[in-house]
Amino acid sequence: MVARSSPRAVVADDSHFMRSVISDILSGGGIDVVAQAKNGREAVEAVREHEPDVVTMDVEMPEMDGIEAVERIMAEHPTPILMLSAHTDEDADVTFEALEKGAVDFFTKPGGEVSMEMSRLKDQLVEIVLSVAEAEPRSRGPSTTGAAGQRPTPSKAVGDTYVERPTLIVGSSTGGPTVVERLMSNLPAAASLRVLIVQHMPDGFTGRFAQRLNDRSEYDVSEARDGQRIGAGEALVAAGGKHMEVVNYTHGRLRVALTEDPPVNSVRPAVDVTMRTAASVVDDDVIGVILTGMGEDGADGIQALKAGGAKTIAQDEASSAVFGMPKRAIETGCIDTVSPVAAIPQAILDAITQEVH
Structure with a gap:
């Protein structure tokens, strides 16, 4: 055409x-x-x-x-x-x-x-x-969310276990809210993740978004507050209009600070800010995920995470509404896995699964 x-x-x-x-x-x-x-x-x-x-x-x-x-x-x-x-x-x-x-x-x-x-x-x-x-319009099929017992069970080999104290950082923009909901609804509490979510979204909507994620997942999800701490099984959504920095990590608990510093990549909150600060603070396993969205936010953050030994995942072009952010992240050469949206939960679990000998 x-x-x-x-x-x-x-x-x-x-x-x-x-x-x-x-x-x-x-x-x-x-x-x-x-x-x-x-x-x-x-x-x-x-x-x-x-x-x-x-x-x-x-x-x-x-x-x-x-x-x-x-x-x-x-x-x-x-x-x-x-x-x-x-x-x-x-x-x-x-x-x-x-x-x-x-x-x-x-x-x-x-x-x-x-x-x-x-x-x-x-x-x-x-x-x-x-x-x-520029987005690819898609009719929505039946929702993948629901009661915990109705969620797909990710595969895990006998004798495998999850690494201790893993942190997941998710960045998304255009087309992201429903993808993040789908992702969170398919992550089992048994993975014991600490999750930080940066969705480009204005103030007044991030609180409702966090509530939706809380209702649709096995994780306790809330809108981030300045100075808030989270541990395993908990998740924070960056508040609209504020950057979310990781400022402390002790005994498996993260502490974040919210700032009104100038926009990064023309946005606030910015994925890069959260990922870069996490890379400098968190010394346990980290997984960085870049989902659908316009622009290049997250590309620098992914490089910082990768330099610190993190596992990295990007959504593929076919399942992205807008392939800007994932494309830029992939172009850095620092993405380990490119996955369709349906396979990202399993890719995350694969990244934190280790064989027990």
Whole structure:
């Protein structure tokens, strides 16, 4: 298929003002807005008629909301979708549901004086729309999460055991939330991992994300707090808008610090910050994993981890919504294993399994 010179977009929002503002921003960023829709039903029809490269989808709309529209589009004409979500707990829950239905990523609508705030955020919006437009849309099958007894049992040979006090560091961005959920839901508590998760996500959403992971995994997952310590069977999600540094490691327990230092790789939290600080502090086994996402965050961190003897894993291109971060990590030459998303939990367990003689 011949690549288009610029992506074609459908903008769906129940506010005429917001449709105009978003369309103007996208057009100014070189994105061709081929249609606007004031509700989910019109969005589904616009996708059917115009076959766009990307859809920006409001969460709350009359007649048919964004969730149902995402489900219909992914069933009938799979298309990369970016959710536009208000900064509220209710919208955060609905946004994660949209990601489960097949949306690629989300962008937080600003509060206050919308026109001024959207103008300030216009470069970020254009960048994320361009990234989502490159994603491979996938209809979602049945969820892989559920009760602990229903999770697949990873293989482990008789006579094998897990290394003591392993630490897992996971970095992801565009397309990452559902992949991280799938990963965490398939890690057994018996592995006794300490898990640090850095998902590019704004403040107000990381707490809800942590709660979802806690509900769907055998690990105790929480949003990171400054100075917090974790041990085996516990996991932290980097708080939106703050870097998560590993500052201490004693007797199998990690302590983290949250900072508002300048963004790294244009993001905060940054995967590189967590991985680099872990590499300098943790002296037991470490596994670094880079999942789907745009940009190059994590590439330097993976090199630091590898230099310290860590095992490293990257998601493969075929299963990545956006192959930017894994690709850059692989290009460093410091990735041990490249795996499809379904095989990453087993790859992690293989990395911490040792034969007992």
